[in-house]
Amino acid sequence: MEAMHASDPRRADVALAAVVDHLRLGGVPQPRVDAELLLAHVLGVSRGRAQALALVGSSLSVAEAARFRELGLRRGAREPLQHLTGVAHFRRIDLAVGPGVFVPRPETEVLVEHVLRLLPAGAGRIVDLGTGSGAIALSVALERPDVEVVGVERSPDALPWTRRNAATVGAPNARIVEGDLADAVPEWEGSVDVVVSNPPYVPDGMVPRDPEVDRFDPAVALYGGADGLDPMRAVVATAERLLRPGGGLAVEHGELQGEAVRALLGHRWVEAATHPDLTGRDRVTTARLR
Incomplete structure (x- = not known):
């Protein structure tokens, strides 16, 4: 093997340092983490193995070095890491994601926790409205195999990802239904234990904080009307139709929308409360139908 100079771009440590610097200049929040991933x-290895290869200055093939540089440039332009790797890690599952489907965020894992708390012991039913990648529905199905789960999605761009993830995860108690959340699952009317949704909630005209969201997430999964809450109103109406008395609702929303979401819940709801995510920002509102 030919000797490699300490500044050779085919050395894993040199290539890694260059990508880290590029991501830092691009404002990527965790440049080293993303570069290592x-x-x-x-290389088709774990992050720990990649770190070890860089530490000892292992060599990359010409193709590997070129591919790594290309992905580094795209990440520096704020293309989501999950689009580049094709995978989003969510709780206990890995989800296939890409253009056309909303990339699930770590804060949504907290929403799943609230769903699990609302579910009764033993068999039950849950409906995930606007399931997208299937992150919520499939996580609940795996963690509560005694519960029947339906994920509802209408986007023709998102549905292939939803169905692919459902097939990969293989939870027999989960099914994906194509349809609008407003008239979802009529056969379960009045018999559902929990309705959950992470609907679009960005007000029209507002630019999302993260470039990854603004430039790459589908608009249909982001924007929710003048105040951002039009889809939330539809979720509440559908929940009132689907839930049994005492059934629970859990919804994700923007950090400043908790009070407005609670105000949407009329006299038919009790125990309305807003809860923080792991960063301390208000993120989830729960309630029970009378």
């Missing part, structure tokens, strides 16, 4: 993806 991209290197691991290119």
Whole structure:
């Protein structure tokens, strides 16, 4: 093997340092983490193995070095890491994601926790409205195999991802239904234990804080009307139709929308409360139908 110079771009440590610097200049929040994950993806190894290869200055093939550089440039332009690797890690599952489907966020894992708390012991039914990648529905189905789960999605761009993830995860108690949340699952009317949703909630005209969201997430999964809450109103109406008395609702929303979401819940609801995510920002509102 030919000797490699300390500044050779085919050395894993040199290539990694260059991508880290590029991501830092691009304002990527965790440049080293993302660079190591991209290197691991290119090499087909774990992040820990990629770190070890860089530490000892292992060599990359010409193709690997070129691919790593390409992905680094795209991540520096704020293309989501999950689009580049094709995978979003969510609780206990890995989800296939890409253009056309909303990339599930870590804060949504807290929403799943509230769903699990609302579910009764033993068999039950849950409906996930606007399931997208299937992150919520499939996580609940795996963690509560005694519960019947339906994920509802209408986007023709998102549905292929939803169905692919359902097939990969293989939870027999979960099914994906194509349809609008407003008239979802009529056969379960009045018999559902929990309705959950992470609907679009960004007000029209507002630019999302993260470039990854603004530039790459589908608009249909982001924007919710003048105040951002039009889809939430539809979720509440559907929940009132589907839930049994005492059934629970759990919804994700923007950090400043908790009070407005609670105000949407009329006299038919009790125990309305807003809960923080792991960063301390208000993120989830729960309630029970009378």
